Amino acid sequence: MSLEKARLSLCNLDKQDYEQVKHLMDEAYPDLGGAWPSHTIFRLIDQFPEGQIGVKDGGVLVGIALSVQVDYQTFSNPHTYDDIVDAHNRIFSDSNGDALYGLDVVIAKSHRGMRLGRRLYDARKELCRQYNLRAILAGGRIPLYKTHRQTMSPMEYINKVDHRELHDPILSFQLANDFQVKRLLKQYLPEDEDSEGYATLLEWNNILYEPTDRVIESKKTVVRVGAVQWQMRQVGSVEELLQQVEYFVDTVSDYQSDFILFPEFFNAPLMGLSEQQAQTEAIRWLATYTEHFREQMSRMAIEYNANIITGSMPLLEGDKLYNVSYLCHRSGKVDQQRKIHITPHEDYDWVIKGGDQIAVFDTDAGRVGIQICYDVEFPELSRIMAQRGVEILFVPFWTDTKNSYLRVRHCAQARAIENECYVVIAGSVGNLPEVESLDVQYAQSAVLTPSDFSFPHDSTLNEATPNTEMLLFSDLDLDKLKLLHSEGTVRNLLDRRTDLYSVEMKHKLK
Numbered sequence: 001m002s003l004e005k006a007r008l009s010l011c012n013l014d015k016q017d018y019e020q021v022k023h024l025m026d027e028a029y030p031d032l033g034g035a036w037p038s039h040t041i042f043r044l045i046d047q048f049p050e051g052q053i054g055v056k057d058g059g060v061l062v063g064i065a066l067s068v069q070v071d072y073q074t075f076s077n078p079h080t081y082d083d084i085v086d087a088h089n090r091i092f093s094d095s096n097g098d099a100l101y102g103l104d105v106v107i108a109k110s111h112r113g114m115r116l117g118r119r120l121y122d123a124r125k126e127l128c129r130q131y132n133l134r135a136i137l138a139g140g141r142i143p144l145y146k147t148h149r150q151t152m153s154p155m156e157y158i159n160k161v162d163h164r165e166l167h168d169p170i171l172s173f174q175l176a177n178d179f180q181v182k183r184l185l186k187q188y189l190p191e192d193e194d195s196e197g198y199a200t201l202l203e204w205n206n207i208l209y210e211p212t213d214r215v216i217e218s219k220k221t222v223v224r225v226g227a228v229q230w231q232m233r234q235v236g237s238v239e240e241l242l243q244q245v246e247y248f249v250d251t252v253s254d255y256q257s258d259f260i261l262f263p264e265f266f267n268a269p270l271m272g273l274s275e276q277q278a279q280t281e282a283i284r285w286l287a288t289y290t291e292h293f294r295e296q297m298s299r300m301a302i303e304y305n306a307n308i309i310t311g312s313m314p315l316l317e318g319d320k321l322y323n324v325s326y327l328c329h330r331s332g333k334v335d336q337q338r339k340i341h342i343t344p345h346e347d348y349d350w351v352i353k354g355g356d357q358i359a360v361f362d363t364d365a366g367r368v369g370i371q372i373c374y375d376v377e378f379p380e381l382s383r384i385m386a387q388r389g390v391e392i393l394f395v396p397f398w399t400d401t402k403n404s405y406l407r408v409r410h411c412a413q414a415r416a417i418e419n420e421c422y423v424v425i426a427g428s429v430g431n432l433p434e435v436e437s438l439d440v441q442y443a444q445s446a447v448l449t450p451s452d453f454s455f456p457h458d459s460t461l462n463e464a465t466p467n468t469e470m471l472l473f474s475d476l477d478l479d480k481l482k483l484l485h486s487e488g489t490v491r492n493l494l495d496r497r498t499d500l501y502s503v504e505m506k507h508k509l510k
Helices: 014-029 038-047 117-128 154-162 169-177 238-254 268-273 279-287 290-303 344-349 373-377 381-389 401-420 478-487
Strands: 008-012 053-057 058-070 099-107 135-141 181-183 197-205 224-231 257-262 307-309 313-317 319-330 334-338 361-364 366-370 394-397 421-427 446-448 460-463 470-476
Touching: 008 117, 008 381, 014 038, 014 058, 014 099, 038 058, 038 268, 053 117, 058 117, 058 313, 117 238, 154 169, 154 181, 169 181, 169 197, 224 238, 224 313, 224 421, 224 446, 238 257, 238 268, 238 290, 268 279, 279 313, 279 319, 279 344, 279 381, 279 394, 290 307, 290 313, 290 319, 319 366, 373 381, 373 394, 373 401, 381 401, 394 401, 401 421, 401 446, 460 470, 470 478
Parallel strands: 099 135, 224 257, 257 307, 366 394, 394 421
Antiparallel strands: 008 053, 053 058, 058 099, 135 197, 181 197, 224 470, 307 319, 313 319, 319 334, 361 366, 421 446, 446 460
């Protein structure tokens, strides 16, 4: 399928989805009897609806993960598949259970390779945390053991897979998702000839488990962001630069970040490949690659399961040139924010025009806004975003000198304080004399916070080493913002004198 056309969303299954569930399971298990009957799936949905998770692409079910609640003590010890599913294909979920038991995970053939299995596993982990369950347990098949049974025991096979000397499509995936093999289960599923009836008992421990508490709120409250302090370097091709982008996306996603932020004009080194001498023509030449970068970074957002703010790139629309940042959601959706305020350099040397709309975007990890560099120096935009509930403001920037950088930094800090939100800024570093306008860069990327007791004393949650290529990771607690809005030492949002003044867009806000 076309990744740029994907529109992915997580959902809980309902009974109307059964025919699609049946199709997925019949496709995945032709040698094991295919899909469960409808009464099995309906029983799961009735007993534990939150545990039956699906991924839909434009309304079509393309992946499922089925789960039940169980007693940890019982199912962390040897058991068989028949202890889960009785002779009538009934599965019983224990509402008082303190563990999650993972049943089937199935991905449509058309959507394999998009890391949707990982997304479903992450959703299970989040469910485990929200229900305050101590662990996720699962009986895992080892379907390639059949080809090695003459030369090694099941435990030897498992150890080799664990040490990556062998690859097993199921066990390798589960190990990559932080599951640990606790024991070998014999005669777990006797009809599973590929696994010779063996299975692994797998466990993922919830380190946030609190035995005396029950978590009932389901909304994600701690959001992890990764900011890329990008090194401007000479490149030989578009694909070489994209490989560098994907390296950072891959690395940041390994830390399970919800957002990845790149700097303004991060792909400007490509202008060194242009034969155009005039800056005005070189930036327009660069704009011919913007659609390709948007499509590729949207693909990365889907495959690596992280929302990507693409820094910014030049966008040619008719004969007008804009500076645009894309928000590539991990669902496949793409939003854009154009730079409103254009610097004298952009106006004179590149003939860039300013946009005329700002937006606050709903994401699966909070309400976010984007302001490109110079825009953050104008408080009106942030004020309007705050009125629309922005929680995290992303600021990709590009500055050449320290005093230019400090204008962005100090204004971004002010926006965090006066609008009671987090502000993440990311810029580029290094020298590239062969490309005009890229002679020098100065940056110290940072994550800035409001100023109150719940936040760092200097309102700086994290900051990079100046002028050094690096990644910056930070966890943002959105609940702290809610408390600040209502119970802060001062309440900048609540105490505004809207009876005396107001700030609003002349155009309708998206």
